[in-house]
Amino acid sequence: MLQLAWGLCLTALLGWDSAVLAAKFRRPAAVFPLPLLCAAALLVYAGALPGFLRAGVWGGVGALGALAVWGALRLGRESVRQLTESSGLMLFLGGAALLWVVLFCLQPMFFQWDEFTAWGLAPKMVVQNGCLYPAQPGNLKASFTYPATSMVTVLFQPFARWSEWGCMAALDTLAMACLAAAAALPNKRRMAGIAVFAAGFVLPYFFADTPAGSYAAQYANAMADLPLFLLFGGSLCLYYALGGQGRAYWLTVLPLMLLTLTKDICFAYGLMAVFLIGLDLWWAGDAPARKRFLPAVAKALPLAVAVVAAFVSWGRYTAAVTPLQETAASVGSEGLSYGAVLLGGVRQLLGIGREEKFAVLMSLMFRAFFTRRVCLLGGGAAAVGCITLAAAAAGCGAETGAARRRVVTAYLGLAFCFAALYLFHLILYYYNFGESEALALKGYDRYLTPYYQAWMLVMLALLGQGAGSRRGAGALCAVSLAVLGIFAGRGVPAAGFWSDASSRYxxxxxxxxxxxxxxxxxxxxxxxxxxxxxxxxxxxxxxxxxxxxxxxxxxxxxxxxxxxxxxxxxxxxxxxxxxxxxxxxxxxxxxxxxxxxxxxxxxxxxxxxxxxxxxxxxxxxxxxxxxxxxxxxxxxxxxxxxxxxxxxxxxxxxxxxxxxx
Structure with missing residues (x-):
């Protein structure tokens, strides 16, 4: 019961602080739960690096509490108005509270292998021992997992009392904060925000191929896939909701840093997010593009520096506390560096000394894009088709030329990054997998579906921002109803976080x-x-x-x-x-x-x-x-x-x- 009470109190504190910041900065209240939660988790991380994790936890909670008290004394009435009028913020509070209560009542347990080797074991060790796992007796190999999910979990479990359902609920609270950023719209567009949030909530099920009758663990697991998708998409949605202007723009750096610390591939995701933000700053404004280039670089560069700093900080820490052979950056059995892998992969792509295995993998990856199911409608081609239709609807519903350019820039930029990511995974299959696993494209859907989900979430958020006109509202209604209708008709799992899965345990x-x-x-x-x-x-x-x-x-x-x-x-x-x-x-x-x-x-x-x-x-x-x-x-x-x-x-x-x- 203490765990449930603390989780609900901390969620409520995030909601109230968001209303305070909305009253202070005159921004939609729903944009603030994500940067506030990320800031608290990063404070925990900053305290954990020198060995003061518990101090970092209470420092983060104390900062949230101090902001709440200041807001109540200085901006109390306006904060209450922001809290009650923001549909996105209320959805965050309601969704997170619902998940906390449901998971507390059912108390699901981990059952996926990777949860016992990394994604569940790491936060358990952090909560129980009060320090990062690479420095503990019996630690994981440092290269096995990254600390973001552990930092969020320990924030919601500060009393050294570990619970698996509490870990799931903490990550789901982060997920609700990301969805709130996507649904962060002016108060007069409440229904649009609700539509974006609802469609975003079912995206993990929409972009999945859960067999009929099986348990869908999308919101009841400790894996990093859900945080990866939502932090990548949520960072971009936060940027679009803030408009790229003013001091609030720099709040974007917080989810970008936490994203980088979520998984090894997330360094690439963080840089892709910065690239997309820079592209938007360059192309989506009203001034001529040539005049916007240098200002865009100047605003995007600090974000890239923050991403690199987060990535380097974890590498330096693991190198300091674990043997070198456990933390060396290498790929495959030959121990090649990432640079050598990328260079060799580019040579293979260009046909320079191409080996038969690579040629076979190219053919398999091409066919998999059309045949391997990654969503309720089929393969990657079907997923991209759905996203393209959503982007077209967002472009048609945009109220201004700048808004339309933003949609086009976001869609084309995400398409370019997806192509690069797809080729990157082709190279990884060649270098990092044994022949049987590579030819089977092991983990194909798990590696790529987070990107599809984030891509669609961004299009939904841009649809919502264009819903001020009748045409934009109609486009959002059509797309969100299509997503929800397909989910209801073809994708509702037989069991999930809402059902008892005790037979699995x-x-x-x-x-x-x-x-x-x-x-x-x-x-x-x-x-x-x-x-x-x-x-x-x-x-x-x-x-x-x-x-x-x-x-x-x-x-x-x-x-x-x-x-x-x-x-x-x-x-x-x-x-x-x-x-x-x-x-x-x-x-x-x-x-x-x-x-x-x-x-x-x-x-x-x-x-x-x-x-x-x-x-x-x-x-x-x-x-x-x-x-x-x-x-x-x-x-x-x-x-x-x-x-x-x-x-x-x-x-x-x-x-x-x-x-x-």
């Missing part, structure tokens, strides 16, 4: 119960090797997320003689099989003996072995080395490793029933 809850019984025997810097016979890596990832200690990587391949590691391969989870049964060996199995397993434990500095599930092979070959022996079916047991030369190398430290003496 059976395995999670089993591992969670076992880990809770074993954790009292562990410290964060204890290294634990997890063995769960018959696992497909799912239970291993769950333990990695749930255990207090550091879960060590296992290995695959063959390791049957101590010292001979020639056939041992890097891995994570382990399924142990006997070297006497060669036919049992497969790519996801580990052929080893008790002696080589203990040698590996000693080599990697493992303090404990967690035996989650045993089987006949372990019972037969490994029992003499474990206190009390092993059985086919036994409780999850944590063994302390005493060394290869001990009379009994593995002694019981804890079992499901409790910690051993």
């Amino acid at each position: 059976t395995l999670r809850q089993d591992v969670q119960t076992k880990a809770a019984a074993l954790n009292p025997a562990l410290q964060p810097d204890d290294r634990v090797l997890v063995i769960s016979q018959g696992d497909d890596a799912t239970r291993w990832y769950y333990y990695r997320y749930e255990l207090t200690g550091t879960v060590a990587d296992g290995f695959s391949g063959r390791y049957t003689e101590v010292g001979d590691t020639s056939q041992r391969e890097k891995g994570d989870f382990m399924n142990l099989v006997s070297p006497d049964n060669e036919y049992l060996y497969a790519g996801d199995c580990t052929v080893c003996t008790p002696e080589t397993l203990m040698a590996y434990m000693q080599e990697t500095g493992c303090d404990y072995l967690l035996l989650d599930r045993s089987d006949g092979y372990l019972q037969q070959a490994f029992s003499p080395y474990f206190a009390g022996g092993l059985q086919d079916s036994m409780p999850a047991t944590l063994y302390r490793f005493a060394g290869c030369d001990a009379a009994v190398p593995f002694t019981v430290a804890a079992q499901e029933s409790g910690v051993a003496g």
Whole structure:
């Protein structure tokens, strides 16, 4: 209940502060939740870099509170009027509050693998330990995730009490702030703002291919895809709502910096956003373009500097607190630099020494644009067709020539950036993926749909800005009704954040119960090797997320003689099989003996072995080395490793029933 109360209070504080700033600067109140939330998250980040994350959290909350008190004393009556008359701000408050209450009542849990390896694990570590995860015992590799989602989460969970549903609700609050920026219209256009917000809310479902009957996790996950889409689109919508003029223009820098810290690809997204803003400043004004070029560069350049500064700050931090080999900027198994990858990719595109694999990937990417479903109407071509129709409607509904030029500039600029992004992913498939994954275009829809979503959100926002005329209002009505109608007719998921998904959590809850019984025997810097016979890596990832200690990587391949590691391969989870049964060996199995397993434990500095599930092979070959022996079916047991030369190398430290003496 404390978590819910804090989330609702902080959301209300953001709403009131937005009304205060609207009264002060005479701008639509709905533009302010996004920069305010981003500013608070960036204050947390600034405090976390030197090791004062908790101070950053309370500094951010304190700044929001101080602004609220000042506004109540100086601009109270006008702030109340701004709060009640802004449809975009009320939608932000209502949408965020609804999501907080629904998620609190249902308390969904993580279930996607990447949430346990990065996007859910990182904010959990930050909330519980009060510092950025690369500097913690048992940390993630620094290159695995970026800190923006963790900073937003810890702002809404400042009491070191972790909840997965609270993490989801915090990111959804950020999403509502971005949608409010898209719906930030003058008070006399309330209905237009409502239409933009409603259509924007369903875009994550519209640009998706959720199988019938499955659970749609768009607003109930910790992945960075939703923040990426909304921060990219929301930054541009914020700029358009502010008009690119006055002191309020510089508020755009805040979501751009947080966007850059959201995901590794977001440095490119941040620079694309700056490029699009600069393009608008250059081409969309009333003065001749040649006279606007240098002023446009002068206004866009500081935004680019802020994006670069945010990106460099994270790279410098991770390099300072983690080993160099874990943070080096490289791509693929050959460890090429990003510059070498881009240069090599351009050469391949130009046909200079083009290899067959690249030619095949070019053909696959071309066909995927038409055949791989990325929206309710079909592939990328259909998605771009929908966006083009929305842009045409926005152009027809524009009230002035400058507004029409803005729509054309935004559409063509986003189209150019999409083409560059598409080619960039072609190059990544060539350099950064194994052949089987590359030829399958692994993750194709996940990599590209955030851009489609942001592109459409920007067109919706520009449609709303042109809704002052009857023609513009009609165009917005037609497009928003089309989006909502297609969603209602073809895309409403069978289940989502509004429904109970407890059937998905059976395995999670089993591992969670076992880990809770074993954790009292562990410290964060204890290294634990997890063995769960018959696992497909799912239970291993769950333990990695749930255990207090550091879960060590296992290995695959063959390791049957101590010292001979020639056939041992890097891995994570382990399924142990006997070297006497060669036919049992497969790519996801580990052929080893008790002696080589203990040698590996000693080599990697493992303090404990967690035996989650045993089987006949372990019972037969490994029992003499474990206190009390092993059985086919036994409780999850944590063994302390005493060394290869001990009379009994593995002694019981804890079992499901409790910690051993």
